Amino acid sequence: MIEQNQIVPSETKSEAIPETMEMAVSKPYLSIVIPLYNEEGNVEPLYKELTQALEQIGHTYEVIAINDGSRDRTYEKLQEVFEHDARWRVIGFRRNFGQTAAMTAGFDAARGDVVVTIDADLQNNPLDIPKLLEKLDEGYDIVSGWRQNRKENYIKRRIPSMVANGLISRLTGVELHDYGCTLKVYRSEVAKNTELYGELHRFIPALASWMGVKVAEVPVGDRARTYGQSKYGMGRIFRVILDLITVTFLLKYATKPMHFFGTIGFIMGSVGSAILGGLAFERIFLSQPIGDRPIMMLGILLIILAVQMVSVGLIAEVVMRNYYNPQGKPTYMVRHQLDVVEEKKLIAKQQREA
Ligand code: UDP
Numbered sequence: 001m002i003e004q005n006q007i008v009p010s011e012t013k014s015e016a017i018p019e020t021m022e023m024a025v026s027k028p029y030l031s032i033v034i035p036l037y038n039e040e041g042n043v044e045p046l047y048k049e050l051t052q053a054l055e056q057i058g059h060t061y062e063v064i065a066i067n068d069g070s071r072d073r074t075y076e077k078l079q080e081v082f083e084h085d086a087r088w089r090v091i092g093f094r095r096n097f098g099q100t101a102a103m104t105a106g107f108d109a110a111r112g113d114v115v116v117t118i119d120a121d122l123q124n125n126p127l128d129i130p131k132l133l134e135k136l137d138e139g140y141d142i143v144s145g146w147r148q149n150r151k152e153n154y155i156k157r158r159i160p161s162m163v164a165n166g167l168i169s170r171l172t173g174v175e176l177h178d179y180g181c182t183l184k185v186y187r188s189e190v191a192k193n194t195e196l197y198g199e200l201h202r203f204i205p206a207l208a209s210w211m212g213v214k215v216a217e218v219p220v221g222d223r224a225r226t227y228g229q230s231k232y233g234m235g236r237i238f239r240v241i242l243d244l245i246t247v248t249f250l251l252k253y254a255t256k257p258m259h260f261f262g263t264i265g266f267i268m269g270s271v272g273s274a275i276l277g278g279l280a281f282e283r284i285f286l287s288q289p290i291g292d293r294p295i296m297m298l299g300i301l302l303i304i305l306a307v308q309m310v311s312v313g314l315i316a317e318v319v320m321r322n323y324y325n326p327q328g329k330p331t332y333m334v335r336h337q338l339d340v341v342e343e344k345k346l347i348a349k350q351q352r353e354a
């Protein structure tokens with residue numbers, strides 16, 4: 001998906017404010033991840049608002065701006081910001097890979113303990129960030145913004161969004177009022193371990209739930225877009241529905257696909273067998289002709305489908321084994337560990353390194 005994380009080095013860094021140069025090398029507390037696609041008009045106001053808000057918060061920070069193959073002057077604008085403030089790190093994609101890929105590149109590059117995602121179009125207010133961070137400190141792993149007083153079109157945006165949020169909450173079991181709000185804060189290990197592809201960035205809280213994360217919501221403001229246009233149209237509604245099917249399957253059955261396909265196959269097989277068994281009984285013991293009975297077709301169809309379902313389940317099991325093992329992808333994540341053996345290993349490792 002992402003060919004290579006090529007961070008193009010800038011020629012002149014001398015312009016940057018010297019104090020930001022020092023801050024830029026040490027590991028920050030916050031990593032702000034911002035995807036940008038054709039947002040040239042937003043870069044400057046975003047820089048101003050964000051810097052002001054972040055300096056008020058007082059934590060050390062870095063900003064990772066991902067230029068997602070913009071066709072306008074977004075990259076040049078980001079370069080200007082970078083030359084002025086070294087806390088900004090700019091990643092330029094070779095082409096438009098989409099918001100999910102951009103966010104993934106940001107998560108991969110993030111060095112902070114806490115990752116913040118925010119839209120470039122200033123629809124989110126950076127002054128809401130401290131509220132989310134406060135909530136995170138109460139012991140949550142993801143805190144999501146919940147936009148109040150939405151400024152968008154009712155029919156095109158808000159009703160589909162309400163339906164989507166209800167469906168996603170029900171099906172994935174992670175209840176949120178506003179999945180669509182990009183303004184979110186995450187503990188770094190959560191952001192880095194949520195495998196994203198396609199357009200699944202909308203489902204991060206649900207997808208991360210396999211790790212056993214605690215998710216909270218905090219009301220945030222919503223503002224209208226001033227510069228540029230939205231990148232999504234009505235087509236998003238159908239893509240979200242299809243993605244929802246994928247996510248629900250991934251969450252519930254990815255580690256046990258046979259349970260899903262097998263159950264359907266088992267039910268179909270049982271009904272099919274009962275039908276054919278009944279017909280066989282009539283033919284053999286009651287000597288009734290069964291050749292003109294349409295229900296026989298149904299019985300045969302159900303049994304063929306049942307065999308196929310079980311086969312698909314078996315293939316899915318093999319595919320999943322290949323998916324998890326070669327990549328060393330864990331099927332679980334540990335929060336605490338009380339284990340003398342592990343402790344000894346750790347101490348030995350530390351001694352060796354010292
Ligand atoms: N975005 C991106 N790549 C894309 C589409 C969008 O990086 O292919 C960025 C965009 O620049 C913005 C954010 O993702 O910062 C959200 O996009 P947009 O504002 O168009 O979505 P909406 O607010 O309309 O849901």
Ligand code: MG
Nearest residue numbers: 119121123230
């Ligand atoms: Mg927007």
